[in-house]
Amino acid sequence: MLRDLHKEEQLCRQKVLVVGGVAGGASCAARARRLSEEAEIIVFDRGPHVSFANCGLPYYIGDVITKEQDLLIATPELFKNSFNIEVRVLSEVQAIDCTQSEIVVKNLKTGQVYREQYDSLVLATGSQPVRPQLPGVDLTGIFTLRTIPDSQLIKEWIAESRVKEAVVVGGGFIGLEMTENLTRRGVSVTIVEMLPHVIPTFDPEMAVQIHDKLLANGVNLCLGAPVIAFSHSSDNTKIEVMTESGKQLTCDMVILTMGVRSEATLAREAGLEIGELGGIRVNDQMQTSNERIWAVGDVIEVRDFVTGEWTLAPLAGPANRQGRIAADAIFGRSRRFRGVQTTAVCQIFDMTVASTGISEGTLKRCAERGNRIPYEKVYLYPQNHADYYPQATTIAIKLIFSTEDGRILGAQAIGGEGVEKRIDVIAMAIQMGASVYDLEEAELCYAPQVGSAKDAVNLAGMVAANILQEDAPTVHWDNISQTESIILDVRQPEEFATGHAERAINIPLDSLRQSIEDLDREREISVCCEQGKWSYYACRVLRLNGFNCHNISGGFKNYRALKQLEQQ
Numbered sequence: 001m002l003r004d005l006h007k008e009e010q011l012c013r014q015k016v017l018v019v020g021g022v023a024g025g026a027s028c029a030a031r032a033r034r035l036s037e038e039a040e041i042i043v044f045d046r047g048p049h050v051s052f053a054n055c056g057l058p059y060y061i062g063d064v065i066t067k068e069q070d071l072l073i074a075t076p077e078l079f080k081n082s083f084n085i086e087v088r089v090l091s092e093v094q095a096i097d098c099t100q101s102e103i104v105v106k107n108l109k110t111g112q113v114y115r116e117q118y119d120s121l122v123l124a125t126g127s128q129p130v131r132p133q134l135p136g137v138d139l140t141g142i143f144t145l146r147t148i149p150d151s152q153l154i155k156e157w158i159a160e161s162r163v164k165e166a167v168v169v170g171g172g173f174i175g176l177e178m179t180e181n182l183t184r185r186g187v188s189v190t191i192v193e194m195l196p197h198v199i200p201t202f203d204p205e206m207a208v209q210i211h212d213k214l215l216a217n218g219v220n221l222c223l224g225a226p227v228i229a230f231s232h233s234s235d236n237t238k239i240e241v242m243t244e245s246g247k248q249l250t251c252d253m254v255i256l257t258m259g260v261r262s263e264a265t266l267a268r269e270a271g272l273e274i275g276e277l278g279g280i281r282v283n284d285q286m287q288t289s290n291e292r293i294w295a296v297g298d299v300i301e302v303r304d305f306v307t308g309e310w311t312l313a314p315l316a317g318p319a320n321r322q323g324r325i326a327a328d329a330i331f332g333r334s335r336r337f338r339g340v341q342t343t344a345v346c347q348i349f350d351m352t353v354a355s356t357g358i359s360e361g362t363l364k365r366c367a368e369r370g371n372r373i374p375y376e377k378v379y380l381y382p383q384n385h386a387d388y389y390p391q392a393t394t395i396a397i398k399l400i401f402s403t404e405d406g407r408i409l410g411a412q413a414i415g416g417e418g419v420e421k422r423i424d425v426i427a428m429a430i431q432m433g434a435s436v437y438d439l440e441e442a443e444l445c446y447a448p449q450v451g452s453a454k455d456a457v458n459l460a461g462m463v464a465a466n467i468l469q470e471d472a473p474t475v476h477w478d479n480i481s482q483t484e485s486i487i488l489d490v491r492q493p494e495e496f497a498t499g500h501a502e503r504a505i506n507i508p509l510d511s512l513r514q515s516i517e518d519l520d521r522e523r524e525i526s527v528c529c530e531q532g533k534w535s536y537y538a539c540r541v542l543r544l545n546g547f548n549c550h551n552i553s554g555g556f557k558n559y560r561a562l563k564q565l566e567q568q
């Protein structure tokens, strides 16, 4: 292939301006320098810092990270000295003049407004925390968290007002991280969440385990409760939080963690294409509707890798990768962004919660929009490492997969050690378009203290493959109640006595073969145990003896979770 050396030279000498100098912007600028020594690269940020660790802020508030300095991943000096990149902090970009290829910048220290010309412009302006227009939302003592100065304000308020009780509005990942860190500081926290469960990317029956962990650590939950107003108490010393159902919570501080909104004002005013979700529309090289302008990070809309739909994925990993791809595109390389899977992890007390791909809830919403992906799900509860090695802990896994070809669509996992490792493996499998049969065959690390010869990931694939191959067809509690099947519980009588499903009969697996002729061959049998493993064995016995039976996925554990949700 003939190379156009003149064009390459021109590309190398570009003037590249980057607006926003944190995850997406900083990676874009640094990558750009590695692709061209001649380019002039300037990064603008309206804040006082560049490249700081916003993901570390909850832990700075919780005094786990004690020095503000540790949150600064890079400084303007480091950018200058190591990468020859100029960083202008306290510099707000106020407008883009696309016809002149210039931006308008205000120096927030001096008030000076000036113009800067570009050959390529990258918008990495991130997002803003949602602060809904509710009565009283701007009262003192109500905070959002995005920047180091935000976290300083929260720390000061905790100390000066001797905060004892806080309300965290929004039970997503940042809300839970704030909850944990406030609890660590001795503050009693109530989470107020509009949905009936925390972590919207999780399905409700999985989230129940997170509720249990929060309650066990003294956190109060107020679920299915949209907030409608805030006010001061009559003596002005407290904040009152009102919910739609009429509940009133009194506290010393409120943290709003109700999600984020793309910071797309600059792009909108410059006439760039904005999507329905409010983010900048880009192609798979992060190029906006203007060929000289790129955009990365929280400010853009991206394609969901699984559903193909536009989505917002405000996460540091995608922002960093997009920054690199934009730099590559600016300097003529052809790498493309594959889409997002929203792989995320959160630590709540000693529990790790992680997910990748889409949830069942998202699949249902997609189907309502006409994007129907036929799916099945399995629940399993393997150990994080060999049972016989001390301190093995259970990982609860929900795997969602296509019934057409076994392609993996999503996974959620909750437990202690090793949760994120399993989700990371499944995340990569999703990105490679792998199926549950590939998970069965995955060759993973094993030594007794770190895994099992049949790893949790292999097991998830095996359980799913059993369903697709009809070795053990599955049924879920919400379908059973509508059928006339026999519910056969194969746990030991003592376990059965501690609680069981309505209509269930008990024949322990150990005596199933002897009692098999007592079962009605004309009726369908739904088999249950504690977690779905022993019932699978029972299903095989029954199927090989000519019975029509289904394994109840997730067993009695799931039954309890569903009942708990009903009672909430």
Ligand code: FAD
Residues within 6 Å of the ligand: 019, 020, 021, 022, 023, 024, 025, 044, 045, 046, 047, 054, 055, 056, 057, 058, 091, 092, 093, 094, 124, 125, 126, 127, 145, 146, 147, 174, 263, 266, 296, 297, 298, 299, 313, 314, 315, 316, 317, 319
């Ligand atoms: P940002 O990092 O938000 O940077 C945007 C920058 O642009 C800001 O510094 C802003 O000042 C600047 N800017 C905006 N407009 C202008 C303008 N007009 N002129 C000049 N500058 C401008 N993600 C994870 O994956 N894992 C986590 O554990 C995690 N934890 C988080 C915890 C907290 C408390 C927060 C707030 C976020 C967390 N995130 C986490 C999300 C992650 O930090 C973001 O997805 C990521 O930082 C987005 O990068 P970005 O470059 O798009 O935007």
